[in-house]
Amino acid sequence: MTSWNKYFKSKRVLITGGLGFIGSNLARVLVEAGAKVTILDSLIPQYGGSLHNISKIKKQIKVYRADIREDHKLPRFVRGQDYLFNLAGQTSHWDSMTDPAADLDINCRAQLSILEACRKHNPKIRIVFASTRQIYGRPDHLPVKETHPLRPVDINGINKVAGESFHLLYAKIHGMNTCALRLTNTIGPGMRIKDARQTFVGVWIRDILKGKRFEVWGGDQKRDFTYVDDAVEAFLLAATHPEARGVVYNLGGPAVVTLRELADALVELNGSGGYQVRQFPKERAKIDIGDYYADYNLIKRKLGWRPKTNLKSALIQTLEYYRTELNHYM
């Protein structure tokens, strides 16, 4: 990773969802770069936040337990910040179908509240929003470019479209410095492994390390995976590059694999274990997006980003982390 000191030294940075997977990795790099980091996280047990994620930097950052749905608290948090990495979100597609109102309040309504708080109290702040490939729905063609139609297949996708659109609109209409990244599957230390609410790879890792056969649903779906350090780099680039203002970029992975290939790689790298292939559950098939992998040429060309960590290293580093830290995430 390039040195980020020249951009972030002594800068004030707010990270919503900062105890989560990507947020906490971002916080670590920002602390290394000399930034003054404030984290806002709801620590809702079903979501991605974990205090263990920031255990090594907890003395160098400020952490507030607050929910972005609490509108009235937002002005106080955004005032005086130079950067906002806006990562707080409800990530489970399935939960968005069973509790659509919560998904809407977090992924849509609170996003507008955050932007309004910034517009009124800190219009110069630079904002990077964590969007998702889920908003494309079932791709018409692969790889998927940013211009692909948005046809979300679940409540989560609909609300994320709105959340992302608000961010881009605030650049266009209010001249604010906002941009968004459409993340694909991100993996690495700090991801939720208790269940599949954040990524199915989490439960695969958990099961294989506990000596349990993990379940592969379907198996032929193609996917790409970004290692968390690469995702973090994309957030930092997007926050600092002048080209990024008002733009949305896909992130992607260095390779495209089927879930079965990923499962095989995981078993091989772990040195033991196995999995069973299970038919994709009928209820969930309705909100499945089929094959997906991103075309990330736009961010490569414009901001110079590319995923540097190959899938093998990503899996090795992830396995290594959870081999010792497993209990903190159960």
Added chain:
Amino acid sequence: MTSWNKYFKSKRVLITGGLGFIGSNLARVLVEAGAKVTILDSLIPQYGGSLHNISKIKKQIKVYRADIREDHKLPRFVRGQDYLFNLAGQTSHWDSMTDPAADLDINCRAQLSILEACRKHNPKIRIVFASTRQIYGRPDHLPVKETHPLRPVDINGINKVAGESFHLLYAKIHGMNTCALRLTNTIGPGMRIKDARQTFVGVWIRDILKGKRFEVWGGDQKRDFTYVDDAVEAFLLAATHPEARGVVYNLGGPAVVTLRELADALVELNGSGGYQVRQFPKERAKIDIGDYYADYNLIKRKLGWRPKTNLKSALIQTLEYYRTELNHYM
């Protein structure tokens, strides 16, 4: 208009926003068809609802003053209904920029609440949602088909995308009988004329009838106009046609005119008056969509709808109505 008795006689019909322009015209036709109509309307002064709109049918319908944002009241309203015409909305693009939270709560959040109330308490209900051409943003090409990308240029458009998407998703995932119509400019008796919150044609009509020169902003923009009776027919067709389930259709007008041509026609048909052309205000130009007119072939082919009232008749009938009723709308 065809006879709707065979579909609606003794049927229970709920209309949200039923005191508004299209809702009240729909209520009138449904009463004529023998339906048991219940209206839900917030009567917020800045919105489209007016008790005068239903003065002739008030004894044959039930009217409740309630706001669709009051989630807890929704189950009681949707239970036992055969049809829901879901027309309550915040329609002002400009207001959506100055009070984005209200627009979100009405056009996005409350829509999800309505659908959840139906799913839990009346999953067989047939629902038609009033969507808008605003969600396309600035068209890439004309006329605009339903497959045109959705790139809303304001908060209202973003929230309407979400509101419409929820409706279509509930058909797909939950098997509900929902559909949506993307309305273009609708004109006719009952429209708001106090200001331009619903349509600019309203203030043109008001001014010309008061003997005041009306203002045309820009003038070269192309638009299509649906007469309200035709819009009502589309709602009734969409509610009753089996093909409509889970589908969204554009409505359109019988002709495409520039605003200047529309202004000239209005002056001519009124027999007096005039207008002044004004540069499109800079602040508002940011959320302007340029030229727009719809391709309505899908609904024509699938449901047999077409706009029957030509623009001249539409304007004559509208002028005639407000010539006597003006005071009730000021």
